[in-house]
Amino acid sequence: MLTLSYGGNTFTFPNLEQHPLAFDGVDVDRGRAPEMLQPSGLLQKTQADALLGMFRAWTAARLLQEAPERTGTVGEVVLVTARGPGYSGAHAWTNRPAWIRAIEKPTQVGPFTRVGLTLVDANQALAVLLRELEEGEEEQEALNLGTLTLGGAVINLTARPENIEGLPQLELSAAGAHVITGNLATVDTKEVRGWVTAAHLPTLESWVKTTVATSTPAANSWFPNSWGIPTARLKRNAGAVSTVYDVSLTITKIRAAV
Numbered sequence: 001m002l003t004l005s006y007g008g009n010t011f012t013f014p015n016l017e018q019h020p021l022a023f024d025g026v027d028v029d030r031g032r033a034p035e036m037l038q039p040s041g042l043l044q045k046t047q048a049d050a051l052l053g054m055f056r057a058w059t060a061a062r063l064l065q066e067a068p069e070r071t072g073t074v075g076e077v078v079l080v081t082a083r084g085p086g087y088s089g090a091h092a093w094t095n096r097p098a099w100i101r102a103i104e105k106p107t108q109v110g111p112f113t114r115v116g117l118t119l120v121d122a123n124q125a126l127a128v129l130l131r132e133l134e135e136g137e138e139e140q141e142a143l144n145l146g147t148l149t150l151g152g153a154v155i156n157l158t159a160r161p162e163n164i165e166g167l168p169q170l171e172l173s174a175a176g177a178h179v180i181t182g183n184l185a186t187v188d189t190k191e192v193r194g195w196v197t198a199a200h201l202p203t204l205e206s207w208v209k210t211t212v213a214t215s216t217p218a219a220n221s222w223f224p225n226s227w228g229i230p231t232a233r234l235k236r237n238a239g240a241v242s243t244v245y246d247v248s249l250t251i252t253k254i255r256a257a258v
Contacts, residue, residue, distance in 0.1 A: 002039050005079040005095070006054050013041045021086045024120055032131070034124035037082055037093065040104065040116030048106060048113040054078070055103055055117070069129055070234060072241030074099070074122040097122040134236045148192060150222070151207025153200040155247060161190040188253040190222070195244045201230060204247065219256035226250035
């Protein structure tokens with residue numbers, strides 16, 4: 001028995017031609033195998049029309065929704081109830097949210113119409129999708145560049161920030177020998193590149209404004225002297241999707257007189 005529900009309508013396959021349980025085994029050795037059902041059966045004309053009508057209604061609603069990898073939610077689903085060997089008991093499909101992954105071209109078999117479709121467990125498929133996208137972000141985080149805190153705002157670094165400026169210049173004298181010009185002391189700077197959460201962005205902006213307003217910054221304190229426009233992007237972690245902001249700024253360590 002296999003029943004689909006959507007939009008207040010239900011459809012039950014009167015007979016199944018084969019065992020419907022399957023797995024979307026794209027990367028099984030890494031645990032990425034969401035459960036699927038692939039029911040197929042011979043339907044009367046009114047039954048085939050009802051099933052195809054449900055499919056059209058679901059796709060029409062689904063078309064207007066954002067991609068699940070952006071929202072972190074399954075969105076529009078059909079509810080599936082099914083019983084059979086391999087998916088009974090604790091593994092039974094009982095009003096389980098599913099996406100329609102594919103639908104076969106209806107074929108005429110005498111007075112009947114053969115219709116088949118592929119249903120995938122929406123929550124399992126979303127978990128696999130988000131995990132795949134997380135991996136790319138984890139490659140950068142695996143560098144373990146640490147964090148930098150400014151005014152209470154935690155910046156997750158994506159590049160090593162330490163930099164040195166103010167180096168003296170080398171010039172050639174008339175005799176062809178090098179002459180050093182400029183101050184013989186370097187300036188410590190940090191070219192900060194990283195991301196902050198939406199909650200920490202206002203804190204960072206406030207620190208920049210407050211620090212710049214200081215007319216006489218103390219020696220050895222860090223002073224911001226460049227600021228890039230923060231760029232929003234989605235970050236996925238353990239199945240949750242949140243908005244973070246990539247930030248870039250330069251801070252310089254105030255040097256005392258030398």
